Amino acid sequence: MPIMTIDDLQRILVSCAGEDDATATVTDSAGRRFDDLGYDSLALMETAARIEQEFGVKLPDDEVNDARTPQELLDLVNGRLATA
Amino acid sequence: MTGPHHEPVYVTGIGVIAPNGLGAQQYWDATLEGRSGIAPLTRFDASAYPAALAGQISGFEPKDHIPGRLLPQTDVSTRFALAAADWALTDAKVDAGSLVDYEMGVVTSNASGGFDFTHREFNKLWAQGPQLVSVYESFAWFYAVNTGQISIRHGMRGPSSALVADQAGGLDAIGHARRTARRGTRLVVAGGVDSAFDPWGWVSHLSSGGVSQVTDPARAYTPFDSAAAGWIPGEGGAILVLERAEAARARGESQIYGEIAGYASTFDPPPGSPRPPGLRRAAELALADAGVTPAEVDVVFADAAGLAGLDRAEAAAITGIFGPHGVPVTAPKALTGRLLSGGGPLDVVSALLSIRDGVLPATAGTEDVPGDYGLDLVLHEPRAARVATALILARGRWGFNSAVVVRAVRD
Numbered sequence: 001m002p003i004m005t006i007d008d009l010q011r012i013l014v015s016c017a018g019e020d021d022a023t024a025t026v027t028d029s030a031g032r033r034f035d036d037l038g039y040d041s042l043a044l045m046e047t048a049a050r051i052e053q054e055f056g057v058k059l060p061d062d063e064v065n066d067a068r069t070p071q072e073l074l075d076l077v078n079g080r081l082a083t084a
Numbered sequence: 085m086t087g088p089h090h091e092p093v094y095v096t097g098i099g100v101i102a103p104n105g106l107g108a109q110q111y112w113d114a115t116l117e118g119r120s121g122i123a124p125l126t127r128f129d130a131s132a133y134p135a136a137l138a139g140q141i142s143g144f145e146p147k148d149h150i151p152g153r154l155l156p157q158t159d160v161s162t163r164f165a166l167a168a169a170d171w172a173l174t175d176a177k178v179d180a181g182s183l184v185d186y187e188m189g190v191v192t193s194n195a196s197g198g199f200d201f202t203h204r205e206f207n208k209l210w211a212q213g214p215q216l217v218s219v220y221e222s223f224a225w226f227y228a229v230n231t232g233q234i235s236i237r238h239g240m241r242g243p244s245s246a247l248v249a250d251q252a253g254g255l256d257a258i259g260h261a262r263r264t265a266r267r268g269t270r271l272v273v274a275g276g277v278d279s280a281f282d283p284w285g286w287v288s289h290l291s292s293g294g295v296s297q298v299t300d301p302a303r304a305y306t307p308f309d310s311a312a313a314g315w316i317p318g319e320g321g322a323i324l325v326l327e328r329a330e331a332a333r334a335r336g337e338s339q340i341y342g343e344i345a346g347y348a349s350t351f352d353p354p355p356g357s358p359r360p361p362g363l364r365r366a367a368e369l370a371l372a373d374a375g376v377t378p379a380e381v382d383v384v385f386a387d388a389a390g391l392a393g394l395d396r397a398e399a400a401a402i403t404g405i406f407g408p409h410g411v412p413v414t415a416p417k418a419l420t421g422r423l424l425s426g427g428g429p430l431d432v433v434s435a436l437l438s439i440r441d442g443v444l445p446a447t448a449g450t451e452d453v454p455g456d457y458g459l460d461l462v463l464h465e466p467r468a469a470r471v472a473t474a475l476i477l478a479r480g481r482w483g484f485n486s487a488v489v490v491r492a493v494r495d
Binding site: 015016017018019020038042045046049052053 | 151152153154155156157215216218219220222
């Protein structure tokens with residue numbers, strides 16, 4: 001079972017919610033809040049759907065919303081994958 | 085009469101995205117030089133369809149105009165609208181960040197929504213399942229999305245609306261924006277933009293029954309010609325910046341293209357009714373609203389459907405007001421096709437630039453106007469003319485009629 005890396009998350013976020021030259025990449029900012037990085041709840045919902053397709057892990061909306069940073073989302077996904 | 089409810093509302097910025105030009109100046113140069121944006125549709129393979137010519141925008145690279153974060157969530161029509169709004173605000177020298185957010189509004193019209201985006205997401209729905217459909221489909225399809233995206237991008241949180249009335253809706257948006265400004269909003273971004281050139285959108289155009297099947301781009305859409313064979317659908321439109329006279333002057337640095345002096349809309353009686361269609365009444369009400377007599381009108385920008393029955397009805401409405409050959413009439417949309425909600429605002433732009441430059445654009449392609457239409461149609465070449473007042477007409481399918489009067493502002 002593959003484990004999701006921060007680069008995977010970066011790639012998926014860009015594919016779902018676009019790229020912004022002015023904002024630091026998620027890879028460099030894993031601990032910053034999604035709000036500060038310019039990702040809103042729709043962007044995260046789209047990202048969660050894409051993670052489900054790619055990694056086969058179902059992420060309930062409320063748990064995705066509780067993940068405030070890229071690192072927290074990554075931990076959520078990898079935690080699920082580890083117990084799958 | 086003065087007071088806030090009658091105060092003049094001026095156009096202080098223009099953004100055009102048209103099949104024959106990106107930006108107001110490119111569009112206007114092409115229009116006066118007779119350069120057409122009508123060509124074989126290339127957005128998809130339309131060769132098996134009964135009609136395959138369109139007024140298609142080319143040379144627009146979305147990533148050059150739209151922030152990366154907005155690309156995954158916007159239909160092509162919304163990208164056009166965002167670009168045109170940017171250009172209009174730049175033209176008006178408006179720094180939205182320096183104005184109060186609740187004092188700026190957005191009023192746009194849209195007739196077809198985000199067809200192309202939705203078509204792609206529906207393909208995913210059918211082929212791969214609902215979990216593959218983009219969350220952004222929730223609003224990317226929607227008629228109000230252009231108003232919403234412009235509002236968010238520029239931090240404009242004042243009174244905002246979206247109007248839907250097929251090809252008449254763009255003039256309704258300008259009329260409602262004037263009303264919004266008079267109610268106290270200091271700046272209103274207003275206009276209309278449409279695009280529906282994916283296979284599903286194309287079928288929706290064809291279902292109207294009015295699309296020309298002529299294959300020569302120069303002869304396919306010839307409004308008021310004895311050989312008129314229908315219209316060509318186009319994409320794009322125009323976005324304007326409207327400000328009350330006092331607000332425009334207070335800001336100081338704005339140019340003034342003209343005043344939105346009159347507006348009215350009417351609805352046709354049901355099919356089979358003995359009552360006449362509503363276009364003439366819309367025009368008369370708009371002139372009355374502007375306090376303008378027919379003799380003061382220097383040019384009419386016609387709806388110009390390009391079908392004999394509709395052309396004849398419009399000619400009757402115009403000659404009913406102005407008399408036979410009583411006013412120059414023109415239809416620069418012969419070079420762009422009919423842009424749905426974008427058509428009226430683009431004609432308003434042409435009228436304002438006619439005022440600025442003292443020239444009437446021609447109706448390209450039209451050669452032989454039936455004598456009993458009684459129209460003085462501007463043919464072949466632009467016509468030099470002093471223009472102080474212009475009437476713009478638009479009709480939408482299913483009975484919509486709208487008219488706007490624009491007037492020169494002489495300080």
